[in-house]
Amino acid sequence: MEIERKFLLQEPPEKLYAYPATTIEQGYIIVTESEELRIRRRGLSYTLTFKKGSGTTRDEIEVEITREQYEEFRLHVIGVPIHKKRIDFPYGDHTMEIDIYKDALEGLAVAEVEFPSRESMQDFSPPDWLGEDVSCDAGFKNKNLALQGLPASLLRKWKDASRPPWHFEQSGAVPFRKKDAGCEVLLVTTRKAGRWIIPKGIVEPDLSPADSAVKEALEEAGVSGIVMHEIQSSYYYDKWNGRCAVTLFPLQVTEEHEHWREEGVRERRWVAQEHLGDYVESAGLKEAVLQVLDRLYCSGK
Structure with missing residues (x-):
């Protein structure tokens, strides 16, 4: 019993x-x-x-x-x-x-x-x-x-x-790969609206923000790589009748998996940094991603 x-x-x-x-x-x-x-x-x-x-x-x-x-x-x-x-x-x-x-x-x-x-x-x-x-x-x-x-x-x-306060503290990954002309970023679509964003989510209680971002990248975008803890940026967005704060960590992609957990509900696409504005609607997210890329010296020069 x-x-x-x-x-x-x-x-x-x-x-x-x-x-x-x-x-x-x-x-x-x-x-x-x-x-x-x-x-x-x-x-x-x-x-x-x-x-x-x-x-x-x-x-x-x-x-x-x-x-x-x-x-x-x-x-x-x-x-x-x-x-x-x-x-x-x-x-x-x-x-x-x-x-x-x-x-x-x-x-x-x-x-x-x-x-x-x-x-x-x-x-x-x-x-x-x-x-x-x-x-x-x-x-x-x-x-x-x-x-x-x-x-x-x-x-x-x-x-x-709304939700418990810890649901509003989130982290996300900026999956990137370097090219001769600069960096490319791997974007994913949202589940319902199909908007282009980066992999992100609630910081899970058993993980650090950076490790949680790595996990989101694997589940939502199907990529693994090296997370750079020392480089961060952040942005905000509204959800659940409140404001979520998202800390972004660059993830240098070393492996792109053919199949991944959320492949049935999300698309993924590599986008050159100069074309981010053609895909990402959120000005705050776009600026945060560009800040990360700038610190990675992704100018291509």
Whole structure:
């Protein structure tokens, strides 16, 4: 039997990124009001889990399965697979499982705390960086996130009160390659409007801003390379009823992958620096990219 509480993550705790993160994929085979059958891949580990119950106390049976069995079960997943990063974060006598969700659940971050008894659960005093206790809110159960997406209650809060402050601190990469006549920059399109931008995103709690920019470049543009931490520029844009501040880092591209995570929803294109204005609509973004290129001595002279 597991006894646990789940909280929204109000802001990342200090030094969260110092602890290793594990990538998790999980999906659901059977879902009822009180039962669920789940498969999960965590790193190189594969498990099949049955859970029964609701609220803060549930029965759980878990067995290890092979990769081949996992792939077979995966064919029968209902809803969408959940992708997230998990960080085991020590806090007092407890180890919190902090989950940072990706893809369709981008922006959601929760912390789960497991307890040996109901008494210890009742005695637990959450730190200030934890938000609302959603242990008994069915919308935040992973099975419902897989079937229904982000809870309507959370979407309403984001609409009314924007998002947590850390969502507005972002970083991005300026993927570049040097040519005889100067530098070329790899641009990507936005998911919906098709506008040309650079790879960027929320600075993930387990990563530094520069490392987060490298990750965005790989996922959104399909490139790897060498990040130059000492060269930075920044720009701002409006989103989620607020203003996002984006720190840009140049990324000298060493490998351009044929396939990448978001190739189905984004285009990518190499653009000479003198033609940036033909593609990039945002004056602030264009100026920030040109500042980076200027410091890279991309004049071609």
